[in-house]
Amino acid sequence: MASAVASARPQAGPDERRRLTPPVRLPSWLLPIGSLTVTVAVWELVVTTGLVSARDAPPPSAVLAAGLDLLQAGTLVNDVLISGRRALTAYVVGSALAIAVALFTGRSRVVRGLLEPTLQILRPIPALAWVPFSILWFGIGEGQKLFVIALGVFFPVWLNTHLGVAGTPLRYLNVARTLGANRRDLFFRVSLPAALPFAVAGLRQGIALAFLLLVAAELTGASTGLGALIAQSHLLFRADRMVVGLILLGLIGAAVDFLFSRAARRLVPWS
Amino acid sequence: MSRNTTAPPPPRSDAATPDQSVSTEAPLLQVRDLRLSFQTRERQVDAVTDVSLDVQRGRTLCLLGPSGCGKSSVLNAIAGFLTPSQGEVLVASRLVDGPGPDRGMVFQDLALYPWHNIQRNVEFGLRHLLPTRAERHERARSWIDRVRLTGHESKRVNELSGGMAQRVAIARCLAAEPSVVLMDEPFAALDAHTRINMQELLAQLVADYGMTVVFVTHDIDEALIVGDAVAVMGGAPGRIVESFENPFARPRSHLVYRQPGYGEVKARIFDLIGGHHDTDRPNQE
Numbered sequence A: 001m002a003s004a005v006a007s008a009r010p011q012a013g014p015d016e017r018r019r020l021t022p023p024v025r026l027p028s029w030l031l032p033i034g035s036l037t038v039t040v041a042v043w044e045l046v047v048t049t050g051l052v053s054a055r056d057a058p059p060p061s062a063v064l065a066a067g068l069d070l071l072q073a074g075t076l077v078n079d080v081l082i083s084g085r086r087a088l089t090a091y092v093v094g095s096a097l098a099i100a101v102a103l104f105t106g107r108s109r110v111v112r113g114l115l116e117p118t119l120q121i122l123r124p125i126p127a128l129a130w131v132p133f134s135i136l137w138f139g140i141g142e143g144q145k146l147f148v149i150a151l152g153v154f155f156p157v158w159l160n161t162h163l164g165v166a167g168t169p170l171r172y173l174n175v176a177r178t179l180g181a182n183r184r185d186l187f188f189r190v191s192l193p194a195a196l197p198f199a200v201a202g203l204r205q206g207i208a209l210a211f212l213l214l215v216a217a218e219l220t221g222a223s224t225g226l227g228a229l230i231a232q233s234h235l236l237f238r239a240d241r242m243v244v245g246l247i248l249l250g251l252i253g254a255a256v257d258f259l260f261s262r263a264a265r266r267l268v269p270w271s
Numbered sequence B: 001m002s003r004n005t006t007a008p009p010p011p012r013s014d015a016a017t018p019d020q021s022v023s024t025e026a027p028l029l030q031v032r033d034l035r036l037s038f039q040t041r042e043r044q045v046d047a048v049t050d051v052s053l054d055v056q057r058g059r060t061l062c063l064l065g066p067s068g069c070g071k072s073s074v075l076n077a078i079a080g081f082l083t084p085s086q087g088e089v090l091v092a093s094r095l096v097d098g099p100g101p102d103r104g105m106v107f108q109d110l111a112l113y114p115w116h117n118i119q120r121n122v123e124f125g126l127r128h129l130l131p132t133r134a135e136r137h138e139r140a141r142s143w144i145d146r147v148r149l150t151g152h153e154s155k156r157v158n159e160l161s162g163g164m165a166q167r168v169a170i171a172r173c174l175a176a177e178p179s180v181v182l183m184d185e186p187f188a189a190l191d192a193h194t195r196i197n198m199q200e201l202l203a204q205l206v207a208d209y210g211m212t213v214v215f216v217t218h219d220i221d222e223a224l225i226v227g228d229a230v231a232v233m234g235g236a237p238g239r240i241v242e243s244f245e246n247p248f249a250r251p252r253s254h255l256v257y258r259q260p261g262y263g264e265v266k267a268r269i270f271d272l273i274g275g276h277h278d279t280d281r282p283n284q285e
Helices: A002-011 A013-018 A030-048 A060-073 A075-107 A109-122 A127-138 A142-166 A170-178 A183-219 A226-235 A239-267 B071-079 B118-126 B133-146 B162-175 B192-209 B220-226 B254-258 B262-275
Strands: B029-039 B044-055 B060-064 B086-091 B103-106 B180-184 B213-217 B229-234 B239-245
Touching: A030 A060, A060 A075, A060 A239, A075 A109, A075 A142, A075 A183, A075 A226, A075 A239, A109 A142, A127 A142, A127 A183, A142 A183, A170 A183, A170 B103, A183 A226, A183 A239, A226 A239, B029 B071, B044 B060, B044 B071, B044 B229, B044 B239, B060 B071, B060 B220, B071 B086, B071 B103, B071 B180, B071 B213, B103 B162, B118 B133, B118 B162, B133 B162, B162 B192, B192 B220, B192 B254, B213 B220, B220 B254, B220 B262, B229 B262, B254 B262
Parallel strands: B060 B213, B060 B229, B103 B180, B180 B213
Antiparallel strands: B029 B044, B029 B086, B229 B239
């Protein structure tokens, strides 16, 4: 009996061999944390061994020190908050305006005829190209930065929402008509929800643009914000501080995108 | 286009009307000399000509014909989505002028709202009918129950099977209590088994609630299960070839084919439809 069990052991595997994943389950956080650790370690190693000069690429240890330094001085938190406020304000203004306009251009043929040609010509202009012009209008200040960011956010949000509203499937509208819907119902209870997935796609593109334009606006003529931190550190040859700014932008961008996609899944679970 | 619509030969062209002895009431739905035409670059083309139909309250009329014969166009004119080029549609003696909640419609592609769950889909048409949320909720519940979907209220549209989605569409339409129910090949996309279930569910609802229905189909068996009367349509331009009372009385199940004479009736309808792939008149003996 005992020997039978013993001899069966090594062969326990017709099951085992068929398994595609390793029998030991890795915790889901292990791979991401592991890869980040390895990246940082390789980076540190490449610099400390002298493969790359520390002046061009400050090692993680130096970046961390610079970050703590800025944190203690109180400027880092301030820069993050100011950048965040700029981006958020402009984002909300730009996308709210875009959705409002899109509801009209998408639903009314007259409004579309009036506004669409202008919007379609303005839309392909890269928002970056507006930076010098915005300075002419607003001078260098908060208004100018908000303008450029909001303008950049406006177009993708408008276009997507517009297409969503205008493209409301006719059958959705027809069913509603046989169910007693009036014009208000057709707009708010059919076109609006039907356009929501499109608006969300536009809002997501808007986030990426808001980040891009935030930094572009802050690099030229700002004394606060993450873009300004990078620009000033550049003048002072402080590559370590520049990297602090870059990494923070990366972390914040990834976090915002993650939160947005989770929120989107709750907002439009059917798409 | 040659208008070869001189006196079509239906032996009883107004046979969709039930025995006058049964009801002296005016038909709930009347279609009078309906013509639907559309303008191409060069000329006006008739899609449907000379269609007249009467449907009494509580009865089901099947519009049966091959695809492209204009039967869906007739239904859309009744719904108010198409404006007659000539003739008129009356519901309860009132002229139809655009879509309205007195004519509920179940579309072939259903058009359930994916942003709502089942409960909210069925509630959609109740907004202007029932003042309070609680009443709307209650009405929707009872119709969800009648189409046997209780327990699935919070399911999303994309979680439903074809038959379940069909039931939701029917419940959404009926919950709003239209006087006439229009159905545009609603079961065409279902598998055979589900289709039979749906036909019998519909037959039961029609009987239980005295529904007045115009049902479009290209399936002869379906027409003979669902319809109290059948109007056979032919194409180019679309018109009624023949109308007759369903010789098989209610209650009809899918087993109606077992009744004596079923084969001959089906064959005769088949000839009517088949003959109209050409422009020839059928059955001219």
